[in-house]
Amino acid sequence: MTLITEVHRQQYREEGYFILERVIPEEHLAILRSSCDRLIELMHQEMDRQGTDHIHISHRGKRYHIAKYDQSAGCRSTCSAI
């Protein structure tokens, strides 16, 4: 089944975006949520290690930009800044 239609493609070309509502299954969302929470915890540990409250544009307790993919392991287990 194709989620993206020609209408979406045309809007992307003409307006630069389109939206798909509620397309990620609940079980995948659960994985994303637990993964995200774990990575925030790891980023806090890294901030503690560095003695800082920010790494690049991530700010402790305010906002986080946490890169995820680790090419060597197939998934990232530590955080890194952009």
Place this chain on the structure above:
Amino acid sequence: MPGHDWRDRYLFYDQYVVKAAEQGITFSWHQDSGYLGFPHMPYVTIWAAVDDMTQENGTASVMPFSTIGIRTLVEHIRDPVTGDKTGYFGKEPGISAIVPAGSLVVFSSITFHRSGANTTDRMRRAYVTQYSAEPVINPETNEPIHLAVPFLSGGKRISG
């Protein structure tokens, strides 16, 4: 490029973007391409709502091309305090993605977008993946600036 098919695609980057509860930090209007610092082919971003997204929790907003009238990369100004880069300082509100968890907003790296403050008492999470039609090479190092993981080969998904 030998062996390169025009339908090949690469995973360029993926990250969680999280706004903590009751935080007044906004992300100003920018094009993701504005962060790279060298010419490159535009790439696509898939912004996934991991939590329900509302105006109150600082969802993302996009600026349609027809509203801003710009379809090319503009020079961005860096905020020395936050490190954020801004490319649009006007008053257009854009289109806010008021969407339930599990929704996707798909936009180009030259589409302006921003996000508001999270004024709620709950964290709001998004998961962002970006895909490029060719490896995005940093001209200073001649290496991919982020990832260049083959994702599609000849238009077909590469498994594994």
